[in-house]
Amino acid sequence: QQQVKQSPQSLIVQKGGISIINCAYENTAFDYFPWYQQFPGKGPALLIAIRPDVSEKKEGRFTISFNKSAKQFSLHIMDSQPGDSATYFCAAMSYNFNKFYFGSGTKLNVKP
Amino acid sequence: EPEVTQTPSHQVTQMGQEVILRCVPISNHLYFYWYRQILGQKVEFLVSFYNNEISEKSEIFDDQFSVERPDGSNFTLKIRSTKLEDSAMYFCASVRGSTSYEQYFGPGTRLTVT
Numbered sequence: 001q002q003q004v005k006q007s008p009q010s011l012i013v014q015k016g017g018i019s020i021i022n023c024a025y026e027n028t029a030f031d032y033f034p035w036y037q038q039f040p041g042k043g044p045a046l047l048i049a050i051r052p053d054v055s056e057k058k059e060g061r062f063t064i065s066f067n068k069s070a071k072q073f074s075l076h077i078m079d080s081q082p083g084d085s086a087t088y089f090c091a092a093m094s095y096n097f098n099k100f101y102f103g104s105g106t107k108l109n110v111k112p
Numbered sequence: 113e114p115e116v117t118q119t120p121s122h123q124v125t126q127m128g129q130e131v132i133l134r135c136v137p138i139s140n141h142l143y144f145y146w147y148r149q150i151l152g153q154k155v156e157f158l159v160s161f162y163n164n165e166i167s168e169k170s171e172i173f174d175d176q177f178s179v180e181r182p183d184g185s186n187f188t189l190k191i192r193s194t195k196l197e198d199s200a201m202y203f204c205a206s207v208r209g210s211t212s213y214e215q216y217f218g219p220g221t222r223l224t225v226t
Contacts, residue, residue, distance in 0.1 A: 032213045036217075043217035044217050049213065102155045
């Protein structure tokens with residue numbers, strides 16, 4: 001059973017546009033929801049994360065929106081730049097640190 | 113800034129050989145993980161480790177795999193008898209724990225089994 005479902009699989013956005021990636025989770029015990037950015041040949045890098053006690057978190061051009069009742073969260077990249085072109089993974093973890101459940105990834109291509 | 117390091121960056125081995133992938137997690141971190149990623153695909157959880165014990169392992173992590181923290185700094189993944197399908201990027205990650213949830217990944221080891 002896939003605990004975290006991510007969409008879309010790929011996304012093409014024009015420079016300056018907004019990129020939106022969505023994730024849905026199953027387990028209500030999850031209480032930490034990070035997003036990772038991965039460039040080819042590199043390890044995933046933590047981009048931004050949210051706990052379920054808030055509905056939104058913003059860091060620069062990156063925003064997480066969190067809907068606890070719908071069990072969904074999304075990453076918004078404002079003013080998308082070609083340098084944002086990468087694969088993005090959402091994830092979820094419960095309080096015991098035993099396992100991070102990853103989404104399947106979204107390959108973002110920002111066209112100049 | 114502290115970072116997770118991994119060695120080697122690339123390992124080529126023949127099918128049936130044993131390999132050991134090494135990781136040095138961030139020094140004050142308590143939770144350690146191994147993941148693998150086949151080229152262009154999703155990040156797959158292999159195992160988590162805390163307090164010198166495996167916390168959780170996936171169905172991929174069968175008897176051919178083992179992990180060890182032989183000293184206070186290294187965290188190793190051993191594959192006893194490699195198969196062609198073990199070819200992938202292997203990432204180590206660590207989390208400090210307590211109120212700190214941030215997971216930091218190493219740069220990965222590319223394992224090629226021929």
